[in-house]
Amino acid sequence: xxxxxxxxPVDLQVLLDYWLADLPPGDEERVEEHLLGCPAxxxxxxxxxxxxxxxxxxxxxxxxxxxxxADFLRRLVDEGARVREYRLAPxxxxxxxxxxxxDLVVTRLAADLAGIGRxxxxxxxxxxxxxxxLEDIPVAAAAREVVLVxxxxxxxxxxxxxxxxxxxxxxxxxxxxxxxxxxxxxxxxSR
Amino acid sequence: MDLPGAGDAxxxxxxxxxxxxxxxxxxxxxxxxxxxxxxxxxxxxxRDEQAAADLVQQALLVTIQQLRDGKVREPERLASFVLGVxxxxxxxxxxxxxxxxxxxxxxxxxxxxxxxxxxEPRLDHDRLAACLExxxxxERSVLLLTFHAERSAGEVAADLGLTAANVRVIRHRAxxxxxxxxxxxxxxx
Numbered sequence: 001x002x003x004x005x006x007x008x009p010v011d012l013q014v015l016l017d018y019w020l021a022d023l024p025p026g027d028e029e030r031v032e033e034h035l036l037g038c039p040a041x042x043x044x045x046x047x048x049x050x051x052x053x054x055x056x057x058x059x060x061x062x063x064x065x066x067x068x069x070a071d072f073l074r075r076l077v078d079e080g081a082r083v084r085e086y087r088l089a090p091x092x093x094x095x096x097x098x099x100x101x102x103d104l105v106v107t108r109l110a111a112d113l114a115g116i117g118r119x120x121x122x123x124x125x126x127x128x129x130x131x132x133x134l135e136d137i138p139v140a141a142a143a144r145e146v147v148l149v150x151x152x153x154x155x156x157x158x159x160x161x162x163x164x165x166x167x168x169x170x171x172x173x174x175x176x177x178x179x180x181x182x183x184x185x186x187x188x189x190s191r
Numbered sequence: 192m193d194l195p196g197a198g199d200a201x202x203x204x205x206x207x208x209x210x211x212x213x214x215x216x217x218x219x220x221x222x223x224x225x226x227x228x229x230x231x232x233x234x235x236x237x238r239d240e241q242a243a244a245d246l247v248q249q250a251l252l253v254t255i256q257q258l259r260d261g262k263v264r265e266p267e268r269l270a271s272f273v274l275g276v277x278x279x280x281x282x283x284x285x286x287x288x289x290x291x292x293x294x295x296x297x298x299x300x301x302x303x304x305x306x307x308x309x310x311e312p313r314l315d316h317d318r319l320a321a322c323l324e325x326x327x328x329x330e331r332s333v334l335l336l337t338f339h340a341e342r343s344a345g346e347v348a349a350d351l352g353l354t355a356a357n358v359r360v361i362r363h364r365a366x367x368x369x370x371x372x373x374x375x376x377x378x379x380x
Binding site: 012013016017018019020021022029032033034035036037038039042043045046047048049050051052053054055056057058059060063064065066067068069071072075076134135136137138139140141142143149 | 225234235271273274314320323333334335336338340341342349350353359363366369370373
């Protein structure tokens with residue numbers, strides 16, 4: 001059945017703010033009454049809610065590669081997620097793997113991030129050749145590390161290999177290396 | 192009356208006109224169309240699928256009973272009435288009063304279609320993962336930090352060293368891009 005169009009559709013930003021409890025109380029009541037009476041806008045809200053639930057689900061399953069925060073990790077652990085963490089200092093290396101029971105694999109890369117304007121995370125092969133780059137990653141000014149959730153399905157598919165990661169500050173003169181981190185990956189079967 | 196083509200207020204009037212005898216078809220149609228909307232209210236305020244499902248059942252059973260009893264004075268403002276009922280029931284659910292059992296004993300077998308769950312949009316999670324990957328790093332981080340625990344722009348801004356206004360812009364752009372990406376994979380009807 002087709003849904004009648006709305007003559008005064010609620011703006012997407014307002015729907016987002018409503019969903020995140022970020023609207024003033026008076027506005028919230030107005031939006032709620034509209035949604036309860038409007039199939040078109042409640043349909044859009046339902047799509048948005050499904051998207052939000054999907055993002056949450058993929059995040060909990062380790063299927064989103066993203067820079068997060070230490071607080072975010074703590075919340076996941078509190079919810080029962082099994083998180084495999086590797087903490088490295090600049091120049092550090094680690095033997096790493098992923099076990100069947102792991103929900104998330106996280107790398108915590110320490111670096112001096114004070115005063116950095118733009119920060120990139122560069123993935124390299126064993127010889128140091130660039131394979132990919134996460135550009136302009138978000139980190140708080142006071143942060144002393146980059147917390148990266150890796151896609152666990154990709155880590156599970158990796159053969160025994162060496163991966164290097166670099167944090168670089170993007171400056172007018174070019175990249176400035178803040179730290180290189182080396183991962184000696186071993187799949188669980190061959191350990 | 193063509194029920195699927197009738198407005199919410201028309202259905203409400205029809206139920207009220209039938210009185211205690213009930214208007215099964217109109218009641219079922221009203222339940223069917225209101226259930227997904229009430230579910231959203233429940234998810235937003237209770238943040239739990241089962242609690243939202245309970246809210247749908249309880250709030251709509253109360254609404255229909257109130258219509259039958261002639262206690263809804265302005266059927267054209269049904270949404271406002273349902274909102275009031277939702278608030279009351281959500282408060283009860285939060286307080287865990289056991290109202291659910293009492294209401295279900297009293298009304299559930301009375302309303303056709305009551306107890307069925309509201310349809311929710313289906314989502315292709317593989318496609319969503321691919322679409323998330325196509326976003327910029329800031330967009331992806333903001334969405335993950337935002338939706339994992341339904342955090343406000345101000346909270347995410349404090350996490351990432353951004354301003355709340357900046358988070359709102361990033362969030363809005365990211366959602367728009369994500370929807371475009373999902374729609375491109377599966378055109379909407």
